[in-house]
Structure formats: structure tokens, C-alpha cells
Amino acid sequence: MLLEQPLGQLATRIAGATAVFHQFKLDFCCGGQQSLGEAIAKRGLNQQQVLAALEKLQRQPQAAVDWHSEPTPKLAEYVLTRFHQRHREQLPELIRLARRVETVHSDSPHCPHGLANHLADMQQELESHMLKEEQILFPMLVRGVYPFGPISVMLEEHQEHGEALEKLDKLSFEQQLPPGACNTWTALYLGLRELKEDLMQHILLENEILFVEPKRPGHGDQSCCGSCQ
Structure with a gap:
């Protein structure tokens, strides 16, 4: 489940996720160990808006380099x-x-x-x-x-x-x-x-x-x- 995953992990595994995190001002680098759910709650964001943006990215073809496998x-x-x-x-x-x-x-x-x-x-x-x-x-x-x-x-x-x-x-x-x-x-x-x-x-x-x-x-x-x- 996306909400339970750390921001850093999501940012390196979903192409385009960093743009979403910038949009919602979620710290995915130094704050990358906190879960998406925790980060959303901390900033008082609309959970469904953030999830919808990430799920849309997951449905798109992944053209970015997967650095985990390089x-x-x-x-x-x-x-x-x-x-x-x-x-x-x-x-x-x-x-x-x-x-x-x-x-x-x-x-x-x-x-x-x-x-x-x-x-x-x-x-x-x-x-x-x-x-x-x-x-x-x-x-x-x-x-x-x-x-x-x-x-x-x-x-x-x-x-x-x-x-x-x-x-x-x-x-x-x-x-x-x-x-x-x-x-x-x-x-x-x-x-x-x-x-x-x-x-x-x-x-x-x-x-x-x-x-x-x-x-x-x-x-x-x-x-x-x-x-x-």
C-alpha cells in the first residue's frame, strides 16, 4: 500500500513521483524515511489527492531509468x-x-x-x-x-x-x-x-x-x- 511506503522508496521507484512530492511540498530526500501516510498527515494534506496523483503515474509507461538495477x-x-x-x-x-x-x-x-x-x-x-x-x-x-x-x-x-x-x-x-x-x-x-x-x-x-x-x-x-x- 502506497501510504505505508517510505517517501524515498516511492521517489526512486515511481517515475515522476518527485514532481508530485514537490507539488505537495513533501520532503523525499532528507525526510525520505517517513511513510507517505505520515508525511501527508504532518502537512495536513488531502490524502486522496496525493494518492490519485501517484496512482496516475503508476498507470503510465515507465520510461525513466531504474537505478536500483543499474x-x-x-x-x-x-x-x-x-x-x-x-x-x-x-x-x-x-x-x-x-x-x-x-x-x-x-x-x-x-x-x-x-x-x-x-x-x-x-x-x-x-x-x-x-x-x-x-x-x-x-x-x-x-x-x-x-x-x-x-x-x-x-x-x-x-x-x-x-x-x-x-x-x-x-x-x-x-x-x-x-x-x-x-x-x-x-x-x-x-x-x-x-x-x-x-x-x-x-x-x-x-x-x-x-x-x-x-x-x-x-x-x-x-x-x-x-x-x-
């Missing part, structure tokens, strides 16, 4: 190219846009004061986090080694990233634009929503699949790429 090297490479590289592109521009909005619209009650500095802090923390994954953890995972210590550190830092996203939402009024917002402000909030969705998906794949010792090809068998050997 070898670890392939998933690790995907995380590096799809998320690590993208975050490094997103944050410098978002910081620039935020500083511009805070300067030009400082008198507005809707101005996201402190957002640029918060994004700069996020950039620093994320860069440190990603380097540890790239230089230490991911090479071990590709070799089929799942070290408890480094994985625990990364999971703790994921919690901190989730808290940073909550602060980002607060500073930016959940990316709700004021009437007559300029193009820079509009671009900033569009970019923040993209960053938030990307980072949540990034954390989800690592927490629920990549950091979990798998029962799938990719660890020294003949179906694995040569980098695992």
Missing part, C-alpha cells in the same frame, strides 16, 4: 555529471543574481535579504562535500567497498544540506515573486527552484541507492564495467 559505476558517473557538475554551474550565477536583487530592491518588503550570503555558504559546503565524494567515497563504491564511516559523514552532511534548503525557502519567501518583479528577480527564483529540485534528487539517489550496498550487477561480475575490477 551497476554502481554507472550511477556514480550519472551523479557526477548530472548533479555535481550542474551545482557548480548553478551557484555562482544564483549568487550574482541574488546580490543584484538585494542591492536594487533593498527597500522592498519582499526583498530576500541575506540570500546571496546563504547561497555562498551553500556553495562552499557543497563543494567540500562533493570533493570528498569524488576523491574518497565514490572510488571506493565503484570498487564495491561500502565504508560505514565515510558514508555516515555524507549522510550527516545531507541533513545539513536539507536544512540549508529550508533556510533558502525562508529567505526567498518560498520563491513567490512579488507583483511586478523584474526579470532578474524572476530568473533568480526560477534558478532557486531548479537548484532545490536538483539537490533533492541528488541527495535522494545517494541516500536511497548509491550509498546502500546493492544486490545488483556492478561489483566484480562480468556485467560490470572495467573500472570496478
Whole structure:
């Protein structure tokens, strides 16, 4: 039954579920261990609306990659190219846009004061986090080694990233634009929503699949790429 399943599990097994969770503001990455029913109750949502949206997705053809069945090297490479590289592109521009909005619209009650500095802090923390994954953890995972210590550190830092996203939402009024917002402000909030969705998906794949010792090809068998050997 969907209501009894953890959000993280649903998000990685139903294509498009993350869009539904974003729509209803359900935390499927750092809050991925709570059941769908618990999350719905906590937010006071209409249970049938959420279930109907997920059940509709289940009836559709599943075109998305099932990362549970893919070898670890392939998933690790995907995380590096799809998320690590993208975050490094997103944050410098978002910081620039935020500083511009805070300067030009400082008198507005809707101005996201402190957002640029918060994004700069996020950039620093994320860069440190990603380097540890790239230089230490991911090479071990590709070799089929799942070290408890480094994985625990990364999971703790994921919690901190989730808290940073909550602060980002607060500073930016959940990316709700004021009437007559300029193009820079509009671009900033569009970019923040993209960053938030990307980072949540990034954390989800690592927490629920990549950091979990798998029962799938990719660890020294003949179906694995040569980098695992």
C-alpha cells in the first residue's frame, strides 16, 4: 500500500513521483524515511489527492531509468555529471543574481535579504562535500567497498544540506515573486527552484541507492564495467 511506503522508496521507484512530492511540498530526500501516510498527515494534506496523483503515474509507461538495477559505476558517473557538475554551474550565477536583487530592491518588503550570503555558504559546503565524494567515497563504491564511516559523514552532511534548503525557502519567501518583479528577480527564483529540485534528487539517489550496498550487477561480475575490477 502506497501510504505505508517510505517517501524515498516511492521517489526512486515511481517515475515522476518527485514532481508530485514537490507539488505537495513533501520532503523525499532528507525526510525520505517517513511513510507517505505520515508525511501527508504532518502537512495536513488531502490524502486522496496525493494518492490519485501517484496512482496516475503508476498507470503510465515507465520510461525513466531504474537505478536500483543499474551497476554502481554507472550511477556514480550519472551523479557526477548530472548533479555535481550542474551545482557548480548553478551557484555562482544564483549568487550574482541574488546580490543584484538585494542591492536594487533593498527597500522592498519582499526583498530576500541575506540570500546571496546563504547561497555562498551553500556553495562552499557543497563543494567540500562533493570533493570528498569524488576523491574518497565514490572510488571506493565503484570498487564495491561500502565504508560505514565515510558514508555516515555524507549522510550527516545531507541533513545539513536539507536544512540549508529550508533556510533558502525562508529567505526567498518560498520563491513567490512579488507583483511586478523584474526579470532578474524572476530568473533568480526560477534558478532557486531548479537548484532545490536538483539537490533533492541528488541527495535522494545517494541516500536511497548509491550509498546502500546493492544486490545488483556492478561489483566484480562480468556485467560490470572495467573500472570496478
